[in-house]
Amino acid sequence: MSVDQRIIVPLDVPSASAALALVEALPQVSFWKMGLELFVSAGPALIEALRARQKRVFLDLKFHDIPNTMAGACAAAGRYGIDLMTVHTAAGKEAMAAAQAAAIAGAAAAGVDPPTVLGVTLLTSIASNVLAEELKIPLGSTNYVLQMARLAQDSGLSGAVCSPQEAGQLRRFLPADFVLVCPGVRPAWTSSQDQRRTLTPLQALQAGATYLVIGRPITAAANPAAAFERICEECSAAIAP
Known part of the structure; x- marks a missing residue:
């Protein structure tokens, strides 16, 4: 998997129109994150778009939440x-197992591939x-994150979110x-802002991250496309075989 496919850019904007404008402005980005604000605002229609x-x-x-609701x-x-x-790992093993089984069942009913369900270990803030x-x-924090990631694995989840x-x-x-x-x-050339447990993109990949979520260093840059390309180049040059 190439570096550009391993970078997920958050759509931290308040509306579908703003989200699609960002997507159109960064055609080289293949993976986008949709969080609470945008989903509440735009809903499933934006996922379809x-x-x-x-x-x-x-x-x-x-x-x-409780297992049945999750x-x-x-x-x-x-x-x-x-x-x-x-899903949050703090919901417990029963809830995570129920979430995993339900995600697979929902995908099967719709005739689509099931999503990878990730357990959020500890917020990076x-x-x-x-x-x-x-x-x-x-x-x-390190031992807590390991405990929660192991709990996610024991619950049948295929991955976790960690710093x-x-x-x-x-x-x-x-x-x-x-x-x-x-x-x-x-x-290294941008501010850590409200994140507390950070690394550079290259350091994160070298540490074993599968995917990197990088938002404001790209989306708030004077030239977002150039910022995205700079990150890809910095990582590719060092991790190429």
Whole structure:
């Protein structure tokens, strides 16, 4: 898989028209992430529009509820023909297993390929001190993320969302085909902004990330297309065989 196919760009915009304008402005981007704000605003119709343009879709809604509710939501999402989707690992093993089975069933009912269901381990905006002081979780962030990723695997999920700083450790303990999606990736030439546990794109790939989620360094750049190409070139030059 080439570097450009491993970069997912978030559609962090408030409307379908703004999202499609961004997609048209960056034709070289093949994989787009749709989060809560845009899905609530634009709904499944935008997913159809992206698929009609031959784009891959990461539906990042982070479902977190009781098992029956998560199953219903994931069955509905599975029918969209998306590539990746997220649930919170903190919902527990029963809920994740139900989500996985429902996503597969929903896709089968719609005659589309099932999405890869990812378990969100720990939001990249949460640092170890927040985990300890506010959430009262005694594990450090690295060990907590490993625990939750293992729980996702034990629940039947095929991947997890983690910060790039945890990708290396997860790769040592999880199967090679376990998908790791890393947000909070920032090139050295841009600000980390509200992300706390970051690496550069090259460092994240070298650590074992399958996909990188890179937003504002591309979409807020003076020339988004040039920023995307610069990231691809920096990574390709170093990871080429």
